[in-house]
Amino acid sequence: MQYYLMLAALLFVIGLFGVITRRNTIGILMSLELMFNAANINLVAFNRYISGDGLTGQIFAIFIIVVAAAEATIGLAIVLLIYRNWRGIDTDSYSVMKW
Amino acid sequence: MEFQLPEINLQLMAPEIFLFLWALAVMAFDVTTKRKSSSTAGNLALVGLAVTGVIMVFTDQGRGFGNMFFNDSMAVFFKVIFLAAAFMAIGSSFGLTHTRILNHRGEYFGLILLSTVGMMFLASSSELISLYIGLELTTIPLFVLAAFFKDDRKSVEAGIKYLVVGAFSSALLLYGLSFIYGLTGTTDIAQIRSILAHSAVAGFNPAYQESTPIMVMAVLAILGGIGFKLALPPFHQWVPDVYEGAPTPITAFLSVGSKAAGLVAFAKIMIMGLYDLYDPSKAPNDWGILVGVMAAAAMIVGNVLAIRQTNIKRMLAYSSIAHAGYVMVGMLALNSLGLASVGYYMFAYLFTNMGAFAIVALIEDRTGSCEIASYAGLSKTSPFLAISMTIFLLSLTGIPPLAGFFGKFYVFAAAIKMAETGSGLTWIYWLVGVGLVTSVFALYYYANVMRTMYFVETDSPLKVTMSPMAVAVIVIGVVGVVVFGLNPQPIVQFASDMPAALGALLP
Amino acid sequence: MSEYLSVLIFAVTGAAIVLFTFFISKLIRPHNPYPEKGVTYECAEDAIGDSWIRFNPRFYIFALIFVIFDVEVIFLFPWAVAFGELGLFALVEMVIFILILFFGLFYAWKKGVLKWV
Numbered sequence: 001m002q003y004y005l006m007l008a009a010l011l012f013v014i015g016l017f018g019v020i021t022r023r024n025t026i027g028i029l030m031s032l033e034l035m036f037n038a039a040n041i042n043l044v045a046f047n048r049y050i051s052g053d054g055l056t057g058q059i060f061a062i063f064i065i066v067v068a069a070a071e072a073t074i075g076l077a078i079v080l081l082i083y084r085n086w087r088g089i090d091t092d093s094y095s096v097m098k099w
Numbered sequence: 100m101e102f103q104l105p106e107i108n109l110q111l112m113a114p115e116i117f118l119f120l121w122a123l124a125v126m127a128f129d130v131t132t133k134r135k136s137s138s139t140a141g142n143l144a145l146v147g148l149a150v151t152g153v154i155m156v157f158t159d160q161g162r163g164f165g166n167m168f169f170n171d172s173m174a175v176f177f178k179v180i181f182l183a184a185a186f187m188a189i190g191s192s193f194g195l196t197h198t199r200i201l202n203h204r205g206e207y208f209g210l211i212l213l214s215t216v217g218m219m220f221l222a223s224s225s226e227l228i229s230l231y232i233g234l235e236l237t238t239i240p241l242f243v244l245a246a247f248f249k250d251d252r253k254s255v256e257a258g259i260k261y262l263v264v265g266a267f268s269s270a271l272l273l274y275g276l277s278f279i280y281g282l283t284g285t286t287d288i289a290q291i292r293s294i295l296a297h298s299a300v301a302g303f304n305p306a307y308q309e310s311t312p313i314m315v316m317a318v319l320a321i322l323g324g325i326g327f328k329l330a331l332p333p334f335h336q337w338v339p340d341v342y343e344g345a346p347t348p349i350t351a352f353l354s355v356g357s358k359a360a361g362l363v364a365f366a367k368i369m370i371m372g373l374y375d376l377y378d379p380s381k382a383p384n385d386w387g388i389l390v391g392v393m394a395a396a397a398m399i400v401g402n403v404l405a406i407r408q409t410n411i412k413r414m415l416a417y418s419s420i421a422h423a424g425y426v427m428v429g430m431l432a433l434n435s436l437g438l439a440s441v442g443y444y445m446f447a448y449l450f451t452n453m454g455a456f457a458i459v460a461l462i463e464d465r466t467g468s469c470e471i472a473s474y475a476g477l478s479k480t481s482p483f484l485a486i487s488m489t490i491f492l493l494s495l496t497g498i499p500p501l502a503g504f505f506g507k508f509y510v511f512a513a514a515i516k517m518a519e520t521g522s523g524l525t526w527i528y529w530l531v532g533v534g535l536v537t538s539v540f541a542l543y544y545y546a547n548v549m550r551t552m553y554f555v556e557t558d559s560p561l562k563v564t565m566s567p568m569a570v571a572v573i574v575i576g577v578v579g580v581v582v583f584g585l586n587p588q589p590i591v592q593f594a595s596d597m598p599a600a601l602g603a604l605l606p
Numbered sequence: 607m608s609e610y611l612s613v614l615i616f617a618v619t620g621a622a623i624v625l626f627t628f629f630i631s632k633l634i635r636p637h638n639p640y641p642e643k644g645v646t647y648e649c650a651e652d653a654i655g656d657s658w659i660r661f662n663p664r665f666y667i668f669a670l671i672f673v674i675f676d677v678e679v680i681f682l683f684p685w686a687v688a689f690g691e692l693g694l695f696a697l698v699e700m701v702i703f704i705l706i707l708f709f710g711l712f713y714a715w716k717k718g719v720l721k722w723v
Binding site: 008012015019025028029032035036038039042043045046050054056057059060063064067068070071074075078079081082084085086 | 266
């Protein structure tokens with residue numbers, strides 16, 4: 001059990017680090033997927049070891065997978081728009097708004 | 100294995116189902132019909148919202164779908180806010196469909212409706228899975244809408260920023276929720292609460308009101324996730340950029356609808372679910388003070404940074420951060436007045452902010468600019484707009500007898516009532532103090548806009564031609580702000596059903 | 607042992623059907639070889655050369671649409687596993703779900719996304 005949780009925590013931290021440090025937008029989206037999957041691993045592991053017969057955790061994980069896919073698709077579509085507008089997808093290249 | 104279908108209670112979900120199908124119909128209509136006027140899709144969307152409101156009147160309250168869906172009075176109250184926000188956002192979009200959105204009108208209005216469905220679904224979820232689905236159905240269409248001007252760099256940038264932040268906050272929230280599920284073994288919010296209250300859960304011992312590291316981590320992750328959605332500092336940096344870049348009606352919808360949705364999520368998870376981790380008598384060993392600090396920071400950051408903005412959308416963005424702080428003060432006052440005050444505040448904010456953004460949208464359609472300087476001389480050319488804008492800004496500041504004043508008044512009154520109950524709660528007085536002081540800053544930057552409209556001379560004052568729908572939205576806003584300011588009782592009455600919905604949980 | 611027998615029958619029948627269709631098509635198809643037909647098939651891209659080329663961004667849109675439909679299928683899986691117990695009502699629900707997906711496909715089609723311009 002704790003191995004699964006440790007794996008999830010590791011994935012989550014890698015994702016978090018990636019979101020913060022990545023310069024490439026697609027890299028950021030990939031890191032976000034890692035974070036979602038960390039939550040999925042947690043849910044499935046908890047489902048197996050704690051709630052016994054129940055399937056709630058697994059159902060939750062399925063819904064998360066689908067929603068994450070939808071989010072990733074829209075993210076990639078916006079990346080396409082970014083590419084059309086700026087001819088590059090690094091986060092440095094597009095930032096017109098500053099406070 | 101035995102499978103049992105939960106009881107299906109489609110009647111409870113009728114408004115959501117109808118609005119969902121209607122949204123698809125609006126989109127299908129737009130792609131299949133060749134010849135249509137520029138406002139057909141928008142009118143269809145408005146009709147759909149109105150019919151949904153009528154259906155809601157005839158919808159029973161109750162539980163359904165294996166306890167995943169709970170249509171209670173809190174849900175109904177917030178659904179009214181969501182529908183009204185969507186109505187006013189669509190109403191102020193008609194200018195855009197003439198000028199900038201020429202090809203994808205069906206998608207534009209359909210996505211607003213879908214986002215509204217998500218908010219409504221969120222409001223009546225009583226279980227973590229349906230809550231999460233509602234939250235995502237709310238935000239995912241908004242990502243697309245924020246980036247709707249495909250060739251406008253600002254809009255695209257707003258879209259990607261909102262998407263990354265939104266997905267990031269969802270991931271944080273989910274990671275926290277997965278631990279809550281692991282510690283309690285259930286995703287039903289009411290059960291989570293009773294398990295935390297009555298039995299010793301691994302990681303949480305109610306006898307000592309102490310939380311183990313894993314619970315602390317879960318609560319921190321959840322607060323981070325919701326903090327992003329509500330734009331409470333330190334999770335607020337995305338707000339001004341997204342608000343500036345997104346189409347103006349969408350900005351309005353974000354600032355009211357999406358914020359109210361975040362509040363619902365907060366109320367559901369933190370108050371209905373994790374109430375026992377916020378025991379006022381054991382303060383400050385709880386999440387209450389953490390949210391208090393975030394609310395105070397929101398009021399300070401929002402109001403101070405709004406002062407130096409020259410773009411009115413950015414200014415309203417910072418002011419919305421500040422308003423989120425005020426609302427959280429009411430949310431933290433865990434008494435019946437507190438929730439009612441949150442409800443009233445959101446209602447007042449709905450009319451005020453939607454109206455103000457409707458004016459911003461009108462002027463942006465005309466001039467293409469959102470700079471405050473371009474409002475110079477507005478009082479000469481269109482006194483109606485200037486007077487309405489003044490009313491909205493005064494209400495946002497909190498000047499009596501407008502609705503915004505009573506919102507702030509109830510929120511602070513609830514907080515003080517709460518602070519009087521416990522000994523460890525003196526920090527709530529500080530919170531109220533911060534709220535009062537920062538309101539003075541707010542007066543400064545709102546007054547600046549009024550000064551520009553009335554007293555700044557300009558060679559080329561702008562002339563604004565108004566579409567009837569935009570006028571209707573502004574009039575609705577003004578009437579709402581004035582009437583509910585002079586007579587707040589009906590809304591307070593309506594809103595005070597909400598605490599009862601939380602199951603007599605609050606003092 | 608008998609359950610393995612049914613597997614064997616399945617395998618043999620499957621192989622037989624494949625061989626049979628190959629045989630039939632050999633009999634009736636026209637015979638007209640030219641060089642392009644011998645080239646390795648690689649989704650309309652040149653198969654020879656560096657694999658780190660820039661792909662045509664048109665593929666991108668198709669990939670996005672594919673991802674959505676691909677992942678939605680995950681909901682069919684738990685339903686299919688429990689199909690026997692769930693009965694008619696769940697079947698109707700699944701049909702509604704697939705109809706909604708079809709609406710998405712119809713919408714994309716109408717929007718002209720599926721056209722190779």
